[in-house]
Structures are given as structure tokens and as C-alpha cells.
Amino acid sequence: MVDFAAIEAAARRLAGITRRTPLLAGTPLDELTGGRVLLKLESLQLTGSFKIRGAWNRLAQLDPAERRAGVVAFSSGNHAQGVAAAARALDIPATIVMPADAPQVKLAGTRALGANIVTYDRHSEDREAIAMQLAARRGATLVPSYDDPAIIAGQGTVGLELVEQAGELGLAPDLVLLACSGGGLASGVALATRALLPACELNCVEPAGFDDTRRSLLAGERLANAPGGQSLCDALLAPAPGRLTFPLLQRLLAGGLAVSDDEVRHAMAWAFRHLKLVIEPGGVVALAALLAGRVLARGRTVALVISGGNVDAGLFSALLQAPAGGGAVQ
């Protein structure tokens, strides 16, 4: 299983490979919330999201025969780019199963990294089955996007860095808000953070309609999302909490929050205006929850993981032009 030592080992493996992304402090969020807000900018990570951490940690542990046989992954785009980048650097053939309607920036980014892309119809086909067939046919290793100890440990290095960098500012987060889909990032960061700061509270944030983790934490068992739901957050559409990740989340999280598409759009426009950052819908949910007043920040040190920045120009420019976005947003 994955534990703190596994995250420390992942950090050693990633040293000099992934970016120690900035932890931004002293933003207008402090005045706005009455708290001290820290933003861990994984949107500035290589490939534009945290996903390369877990992917590299997993692929670097393959033996020479496994590397030659290649890897297969399925992903809406961020895990795809993470696996593709790690595979290219480690000289491993990679095939990625991606939805045909994934953001163009994610499809193009994965292709530019040299991966072989197989697209599928998100509404009628089972990506996991397609990926497993491809892997079986080629003898390749399937690289899950969250339910894997090496993936969880790799994503957990975000938490290690966050606590370290906060410490360099003389701060320790009282509360951490984390985007959550399958739970790889949330469980890894929760493990790292609680090991270093046992009193720290952690909450996951999900898109409304895809708040399976929030509901599962309340129910005490893994619940799936209702089929047919829609969300702007293309990166956060996993059907249910992972088998490995959920027990960790149950043990380590205080609970879950959900944000609407409008709150996500508002947060993206706010980040454009006040932080000068491009954040994708799924990457901005923690900030959206804070801006929507979903947590009590006053007097506390609150860390947000900004998990990705891969958003298409068309969507981004549309939300900047909407009445609630851009110029009007406070």
C-alpha cells in the first residue's frame, strides 16, 4: 500500500524531473477572505497539470522488459499528457485512449509528446475496456489514472512541497482544498499533509453532479455519479471514487464540497484578472469553493491546489466575454 515513505521515495524519484511549482502567497484573496491564502500552482507544472508526477513515478519503476512492451493509459487529457511526457523521456512506447471530445489543447499536447492516441465516444464506449484490450494485445502495462499506489504516491509529492514551501514562509496550512475526481491527487496530498501536519483539515472539491466523493464520504461507502451528467470540468468526470483512494479519503478528509459551472467560470475569470493565471475548469474548483464562500477562511491559513491549466482558447475567451467574467468580476 501507499504510505508516507512511498511519497518520500516518489519525491526522490521526481527530483530534477518535475517542477517544484510556485506557492503563491499575498494575493488579493487574503483581503477578500480575511485568511492567509496559499496557492500551489500545478497549472505551471510540466504538461500543465500535476499528472506527470504520478505518471513518472509509475513509469520509472517499470523494468526493462516492461518498458519495451510499452504502456497504455486512458484519460480525458491531463493524465494522458503526463504519461506521454514520462514515456517519451524514458523511451517507452505509449498508447493513450482519449475521448474524441477532449479539449483540443489536451489532444494536441498528448500527440506532440509522441504518444499514439486512440479516441473513443465518451457516451457510448467503455474507455477502460478499450484500454485493457489494447494493453492485453500488446503485453503493455496499463497505467491507471488514480487507482495505483505509485500514482497516488507521485501525486502526493504536491503535498510534500506545499507543506515545505509554506514552512519557508513561516506558515502551516490549517485547511487544504483539493480538486477531486478519482481521488489520486486528494488521497496522495492528504497522506503527505496529514503526516507532516496532523491537525490540518482537508476538503476535496468536486463539480456539482460529479460529487461522488462528497456523497460517498457522507454515506460511508463508494457511490457512483448519476449517468448522463454534464460539467465544464472535463478533468473531473470519474464515475466513482477509486477502490484504493476511497479508504484513504475516508480516513484523511474532513469532507467534500461541490461547485457549480457558474462558480467555476467566475473563478477562472477572477484568476485571469487578479492572478494573471490560466486555470482550466477542473483545476480551479478549489479556488471556486473559496470565492463562493464555501469554507470559513477568516483567521486561518488556507492552501489551494490549482491542479491544471489546460483549457482551450475558445472556452477561455468565451468566459472572459461573459457578463459575469472578465471586466465585471470582482
Next chain:
Amino acid sequence: MVDFAAIEAAARRLAGITRRTPLLAGTPLDELTGGRVLLKLESLQLTGSFKIRGAWNRLAQLDPAERRAGVVAFSSGNHAQGVAAAARALDIPATIVMPADAPQVKLAGTRALGANIVTYDRHSEDREAIAMQLAARRGATLVPSYDDPAIIAGQGTVGLELVEQAGELGLAPDLVLLACSGGGLASGVALATRALLPACELNCVEPAGFDDTRRSLLAGERLANAPGGQSLCDALLAPAPGRLTFPLLQRLLAGGLAVSDDEVRHAMAWAFRHLKLVIEPGGVVALAALLAGRVLARGRTVALVISGGNVDAGLFSALLQAPAGGGAVQ
């Protein structure tokens, strides 16, 4: 006069006040150019540009009577926000003379920081005369945007940090590209960088039609821009090199480069797509020069100062939608 010791003193004054902005390495620019490209992200500085460094360094040196009498500045918007933020923190009344057609984000940002704003018509009125009258009437201190030793020294701290942070990566820039208008940033950074790395080459980058520094360096004397010119780079429209800054630039720069509005738009869209950063037109000129192949980067370590990120949503969304921007840009 301003020298390296003045920049070191400014750095001590700014410690714990301004942000040590990230130095981004390992971006797709390395593969694209064949060099090692480092980006110093002053777009992530407090107030969204480097200008708070010089403003704080200047205002912090006012005596109590001067502080009570207040400060006056004129600026298209970044110096305005820098002065307003420093004045608010130091409890100094601030009046800023700004063009009526300055970007909304800069007008609103300056107002939100509590400054008193006086607007003028950029085409028919003399902002310097207006500011001098206001300052004389109130006994206030005029805070120039570049031609002042304390301002130059403050902006020079960007260079100190850049060289330090490159050193932490085991690198030393061979070449630094700097946005230039009045020359405060360029002369300060050149002073700091050449003191630490005497062999480093520095070039300033200006908008086409506002390349007074480039032409002045060639001519060996201060030349003004032709009146009536237009540029997307609202932050880089100073009429001529400064009296204090130009002799420094003459001594320290290798020369100047100019970029077109189209090259600026392309670089902004590229940064959106590949760096997940919001960069304003005047802040992106160094990157634009690199992307346009204006310098030889192959085999060299090239540092770019990304000097600001204050751009209106309307302009940004328009350029993302243009055929050359967003999806199509490589």
C-alpha cells in the same frame, strides 16, 4: 547615482514586501529554440508587474513630512498600481495621472488600491506637466516612472533575483532580453546582471515604432519616437530614453530589438497555450522577440523578463479567437 550597492540596498528594503517571483525553466521553449530558456515571471509580482519594486524603494525613503504631503505619479497603469500599492501600505496619500484610455484593469486596479486618479487625454495633454502642477500645488513628491535612482535600483532587484535563481538551477544566463520603454527596468537589471555576470549580453526589446532606445543606442544619442505612433503595448509608449537611464543602457546593453503587434499577439497566445500564463502586450515583448527568431538561442542560456500581466479581458479574448492565436498557434 545608482550602482550595484544601491540595488543591494533596494533588495534589503523589499525583502518580505515584494514577491520573489518564480523563474520558470524547462518549458517547450528549450526544444523550440535549442537553448535553455528561463522566464522571470514579474507578471506574478504584486500588482501584476515589476513596477512595485521601484515604487516601494522610492516611497520607503521619504521622510515623515514628505510622506504626509503625499506623492504624485503619472503612468499608463503599471507604475500607477505600483505607486498606489506602496503608498497604501506606507500610509501615504497618492494621486496618479493616467490616460483616459488606459486598460480598464489598470484603472480599476489603481482605484482599488485607494489612489486618487486624474485622467488626461493622451493625444492632446502633457501628463508630465499635469503631474508637476499637481505635485507643486500640494507640496507632494513627484515619483517618476523611470528617471530616478531609487526607481532604477528597485527595478534592478529583478536582475539580482534572476541571477540568484538561475544559479540555484546551476545556470548563468548568456543573454538577457528585457522589455524597454523609459529604461528603468532595463538599466536596473543590466546593472545588477553585469555586476554579477560581466560576460552576460543584454538586449532590450521595444515595440516597433517605439524603438527609440534601439535607435538611440545605434546613434549614440537620445532620439525620440515619431509622434502619432500606435502600438498594442500600452505600457511601452515612453517618448524617448530617460536622461538617467540612457547612459547606463549605452554602457551595459549590446543593443535593441523591435517586435511588431502581430508578433506580440502571437507570443501572448503562445504563452496562454504553452505556459498557462496571462501576459500583457508590453510584458511579452522579450518572449515575442525569441519566438520571432530575433536572437540566436541555440546552445545558450537565455533569460527573458516577463514584465507584466495586466491586460483587459476583451483584448485577451479577441487575440485568442484570432486565426493566428489560440488553437492554431504552435
